Amino acid sequence: MAPLEPYEKIYVNPSFIKTGHGEIACETCHGGNPKDPNRQTAHQGIVKDPTFPDADKACGECHENIASTAKNSLHYTLAPFEKVIKARANKDEGILEKVCQAREKHCNGCHASCGQCHVSRPDYIEGGFLRGHLFQKTPCMHTTCASCHGGRVYSEFTGANDEYPPDVHYASKGMTCMDCHTGKEMHSDATGVATRFDLPERPRCDQCHPDVVSEKPKTDSHTIHRDKVACQVCHAVGYRNCSNCHVGTDKNGLTYFRSGKTEMLFKIGINPNQTKGRPYTYVVLRHPPADPGLFDFYVKNGLGDFDKLPTWKLDTPHNIQRITPQNNACNNCHGNAALFLLEKDVTDWEQKANVRGVVPDAKIPRPIFDRPAIRPDDPSKSPHPPFPPANATYSMQLTCYHTWQWRAGTKGGRGEIFPFEIPLNNKGFPPIFPRSG
């Protein structure tokens, strides 16, 4: 995403002044001196983001409930980051302190405040107004959510990972993050929640697909594997796995990270943490850029207890398909050891950390002999064509701010519509063809 022009970051659209929020004096939220015509002195004591770390003062008077819960949301506190790093850290007091300082330096910039979702683009992509300071009810998926979740979730969802199709919810229904992740979830109080997978307000597949968990689902597989195999094990496809991450500070005092290779993999593992909300024995596991040397720049052996937590972690890839390579036939999965996280997939130094996730031979489901493939392996029969047909006609429209959408329909044909929402490239225009490298 190209950064905005400098002026776009501070130019307040005059129409903002006429909105409810614009009628409040600037200084009520930002401080500063509105009577002072001198730019420098007028800005003394200015608060850039009046909604972080606490939005009570700026928003709480009118949005009391949201302000009081959101300050304890994961987007505000990033509490699990701290927990995970502390669990892995060397417990020597001097070293632990250095690790905590490094974590604060590198991780705290990722928080999202009310302003970062509803008013500005995230600072992570150099900020700037979403729309001339106008408060946006629905954050824009392509700018707001994609800025921070772009590397993994958003790429999976929109099909930006070569060879891998976009999520069915996006490709066929044009759904956005907010269709499943509601304001209620985004604003919810996460006090005491261990990880982002344990938030009570998180979406569940069966909320919208009640047939799958009903008495008599129309698909057999849903009856057979209920509560044993997570939905994504059958319905998701390959996703990014990372390795070797190191962070540091350069000679200008700017922070940086360096990560190793990324690999597209699909690995079924044993659920490391079975709960009532996630009773499955089998889940999808991913290798995040976890590395014992993460903080070496700041302190040696900082993550002395690195093995305390697994390095293959629960994942819920956002590239759901009805038919996938592994569920197309029972035996694409049953008896197919390559799909499962085996001891040999885990590097020597990570073995100890991953004993719970690795699938022992005896736990690889045995082949089944009397079931034909659900669909022949023929892409033309695929229910979710990743490309518009060759004879498609296109039209473009502006969707959310700075973003275009392609609509492709066949000329004189059945009039099928394939919506593609794609962010502008750095020349300010959508790429000519959505998924051509």
Place this chain on the structure above:
Amino acid sequence: MKNLLKKKGYKAGLIVVFVIAAFLGPAAAYAKAEPAKSKSECIACHTDLNRIIRLSSEIEQIRPEFRRSAEASGEG
């Protein structure tokens, strides 16, 4: 004597009043012509596109926290 002082004070007072009026006058007129909000220098400047564009180069320097390290590599 007392009278003189009073007179002097009177004169000084007049000058003071005149000086204040000189400043207040145009401001009061301005306030009448425009709604109260326009007195905010924040609004006057931030909604003036030409002025904001002219300040562009300075803005980048005011927001140094957004510079990215050249040493970063790999995917996050």
